Amino acid sequence: MPRALMLHDESPRARLETLDEDRLPERAVRVAIDYSDLNYKDAMAVTGQGKIVRDYPLVPGIDFAGTVTASTDARFDADDRVILTGWGVGERYWGGFAEAMRVDADWLVPCPRPLSTREAMLFGTAGLTAMLSVMRLQEAGLSPGDGPVAVSGASGGVGSWAVSILAHEGFEVHAITGKPDQGDWLTRLGAAQVLARDDFTERGRPLASTHWAGAVDTVGGQVLANLLAQMRYAGKVAAVGLAGDAALPTTVMPFILRGVALLGVDSVYIPFERRRAAWQRIAALPNALLTHMQVEEIGLEDVESQAHAMIEGRTHGRLLIDPHR
Template sequence: MTTLQAFRIHNDANGYRGGIETMHTDTLSAGEVLVKVAYSSVNYKDALAGTGKGKILRHYPLNGGIDAAGVVVASSDRSFKEGDKVLCTGSGLSEIRDGGYGQYIRLPAQWAIPLPDGLSLRESMILGTAGFTAALSLLRMQDNGQSPALGPIAVSGASGGVGMLAIDIFTRAGYQVHAISGKAAHFDFLRGLGAVECIDRHQLTFSGKPMDSARFGGVLDNVGGAMLTGLLPLIVPYGNLALCGNAGGVPFESTVMPFIIRGVSLLGIASAGTARDIRDRVWHHLASDWKPCHFDRIATREIALEQLPEVFERMLSGDSFGRTIVRVANV
């Protein structure tokens, strides 16, 4: 039994709260693989969970953090041994089991991903759920026939973590990226990541027609709502729209026309519950041909566990930029 520090979230008679606590490894959620966590990251979902402003956890208390990367210290599964470097994103972390905001974590062997050659632990958490989501979107699009020959990929919400990493990842994969963002002050930054065109969301108008002049070979939409409605009619025949976010709202209005006239496909991206075989494919790409070129630009802040509450509030107020990674323990 080992003592650890963790950012633990409660919801009981004393109210909803999260903060640093001392606990022991034998009280962590069950799993065959005990990992000393080197890094985690901060996602919007983590901020919602840590503050109680979103219903994320299924039961309490749990350690926060939907991402984790570190070194195996013990394993009852023969697939892993002491000293192996592993990572995990989603897979129930900070929802139904303790997450990555603790100096140790227990993982089921089926969700522990061996760190692929070509990535460091730190790089894997700059990617984290955000990079995994962007790459999973590209994988699903390509499996459904997407190619650079169809034309540029529009990325909405391009100033967010998924959007930034998508620009870098899609560019590495040979696509031209058109970045859509409401933060024009960040356009030079987005161009530096590889965007060939930046589109101001506030100046972007849609015709409202069920079909419009095709403009994009495909779309990665982080926004949903009216953005999703407006982008669907702009996709070329047999292009794909990968939907991975709902910042613009859950409902949307559309017609069947883009689907039955142009053969456009709408692909839902549910990264948290992705099957293991697909996870392995995504991480292989992220460590090789899709590996971002701009980790140092995208990771704008590195913090300790104690700084999480401040970062949560900044993120929820819209006052954050780039990826924040959490240095959890020295390994």
């Protein structure tokens, strides 16, 4: 019988429980979960911040990687290695903070070789979102010769992978972080400069001096507004998060006077082929990128405390969850 972290709409909110097989959802594919990871959205769900969880009880965890143990869908067979990210899993549907889960076949993609399931979750939704952001910027025409690219929230999951992938692609990356003690690590990931988040949090002019040819923003709010105001002509910004604020206190000036493009990046409902293409690009990245990523591995019993730490800004890098630990 699999163990799972279960959320309830009462105290205690998060409880480690052992589930009978008949309590698992009636869905087509049963997966033995090798690894999951803790994302900011997971932390919000576990701590009760925001309106992430739609119904109780719920097993959180917006992504996982593992091995199929049973399937009634012809697309998957036993022993297939698979990855799940998005689709409302861990929000509307039971997710990856468990030793096993039954899920819809539509939610799964094959885990491409040579990527292991552990490595897949070192990237997880954060790495997938970072790769989708890089793809979006490149498809919009951004190239390394255009100038520096800023990454906000650079010490977080999406931000740190964005720094690493952009640097690998040949871009000059300027990492923006509120954690100055992580500067050396961000430099090892490939950042050419590390900038203080405080320099981007005060309301600035609608159009400021130009700095960036591109940006990946995970923060939103005033940070994103200031990045837009500082973009070079025809600059491109991939917006992927709202860790700071969902509001956007900006004007139309960067868009109509400098031709700046604000590109939305979704990692939840992207179609299968786009999702698979992003994972194939991730699998082709050199192993050296993995060696520079800061990783802490935890068990299910550690998730609640680490979720609070993430909400309070006391984590960095990747938190990998081994449900069998």
